[in-house]
Amino acid sequence: MARREKWTADDIPDLTGRVVVVTGGNSGIGFGAVKAVARKGADTVIASRSPERGQAALDAVKAAFPNAKAELMLLDLTSLASIERFATEFADRYPRLDVLANNAGIMVIPYGKTEDGFERQVGTNHLGHFALTGRLLDVLVATPGARVVNVSSLAHKRAELDLDNLLYEKGGYSEWGAYGRSKLLNMLFTYELQRRFERAGVDAHSLAAHPGFSASNLTGHMADRWHLRIALPIFNRLIQGPDMGALPTLRAGTDPEATGGQYFGPGRLNETTGHPVQVEASAGAHDEADGKRLWELSEELTGVRFTALEADGSES
Numbered sequence: 412m413a414r415r416e417k418w419t420a421d422d423i424p425d426l427t428g429r430v431v432v433v434t435g436g437n438s439g440i441g442f443g444a445v446k447a448v449a450r451k452g453a454d455t456v457i458a459s460r461s462p463e464r465g466q467a468a469l470d471a472v473k474a475a476f477p478n479a480k481a482e483l484m485l486l487d488l489t490s491l492a493s494i495e496r497f498a499t500e501f502a503d504r505y506p507r508l509d510v511l512a513n514n515a516g517i518m519v520i521p522y523g524k525t526e527d528g529f530e531r532q533v534g535t536n537h538l539g540h541f542a543l544t545g546r547l548l549d550v551l552v553a554t555p556g557a558r559v560v561n562v563s564s565l566a567h568k569r570a571e572l573d574l575d576n577l578l579y580e581k582g583g584y585s586e587w588g589a590y591g592r593s594k595l596l597n598m599l600f601t602y603e604l605q606r607r608f609e610r611a612g613v614d615a616h617s618l619a620a621h622p623g624f625s626a627s628n629l630t631g632h633m634a635d636r637w638h639l640r641i642a643l644p645i646f647n648r649l650i651q652g653p654d655m656g657a658l659p660t661l662r663a664g665t666d667p668e669a670t671g672g673q674y675f676g677p678g679r680l681n682e683t684t685g686h687p688v689q690v691e692a693s694a695g696a697h698d699e700a701d702g703k704r705l706w707e708l709s710e711e712l713t714g715v716r717f718t719a720l721e722a723d724g725s726e727s
């Protein structure tokens with residue numbers, strides 16, 4: 412595909428009649444993506460866990476683009492019940508889903524568990540999005556050329572994968588380790604989903620993106636440490652803004668030349684900043700055996716199956 416030097420939000424095609432869901436669309440790069448697609452005419456769903464923060468984001472979009480077709484829908488990725496409710500409500504209201512941006516995330520937090528008993532970083536960043544994608548599968552499959560974009564991180568490259576201790580049930584938890592692992596799981600899920608779309612002959616695409624270093628609220632959870640309280644605001648001022656950080660997600664989701672299995676990130680300074688280009692994931696992210704095993708574990712843990720991709724309705 413063409414690698415244009417400076418792909419920007421102006422390169423997003425007209426999205427009138429297209430439906431885009433952005434998880435964590437109320438903040439950071441998710442909010443950047445929401446503004447960009449709403450401006451291009453998409454029916455835009457801000458999927459947020461907070462009524463207040465979600466409404467504030469929606470108000471800001473409508474103030475900036477009075478004709479925007481945007482709405483807020485509540486989604487808490489730490490709750491399988493909330494994910495199911497969101498998907499059911501979405502399918503009642505929308506006959507199509509052109510872009511599902513699995514963007515929401517938490518980073519570097521003390522050990523804790525989700526409502527369903529999953530370690531929180533893996534539970535939110537991977538299992539929540541796995542379950543959401545599975546619950547939205549029918550509407551994705553019904554939409555020609557639908558795209559799922561998983562937002563990963565450079566951190567996936569240094570991550571340790573232990574599928575026998577996915578949720579740290581056997582110990583070994585570290586705040587950074589679990590974040591990196593969750594982002595590697597995002598990549599394994601991306602490639603496994605693409606393989607399954609292809610095997611099922613479905614006209615849908617699974618892609619990934621990462622924003623390099625982009626100012627956002629992501630580091631907020633870390634700021635209870637005194638040295639980070641001082642360093643993070645300075646760091647956030649030095650790095651690119653969230654609208655720029657949203658561009659890899661937007662390119663993966665909307666560039667007509669992008670296709671399943673591709674991964675986009677910033678093109679400069681070791682992928683930390685710049686306009687989006689196609690980038691390479693770690694070799695481990697492409698491991699097919701790990702992708703398949705992760706898929707099976709994720710189905711088992713969440714109870715969500717992607718039946719529309721199973722040839723005879725039973726194979727995993």
Ligand SMILES: NC(=O)c1ccc[n+]([C@@H]2O[C@H](COP(=O)([O-])OP(=O)(O)OC[C@H]3O[C@@H](n4cnc5c(N)ncnc54)[C@H](OP(=O)(O)O)[C@@H]3O)[C@@H](O)[C@H]2O)c1
Nearest residue numbers: 435438439440460487488489515516564624625627628629
């Ligand atoms: N910023 C970077 O430099 C960077 C680098 C690499 C990767 N990333 C990835 O980029 C993505 C977006 O992060 P960001 O930097 O834009 O951070 P952010 O400003 O903190 O945004 C994260 C979003 O995720 C939402 N979220 C967190 N837990 C959730 C849950 N349980 N259910 C639903 N939504 C939830 C947050 O909601 P609240 O507003 O309610 O907290 C927020 O809207 C993440 O996947 C992150 O791993 C970011």
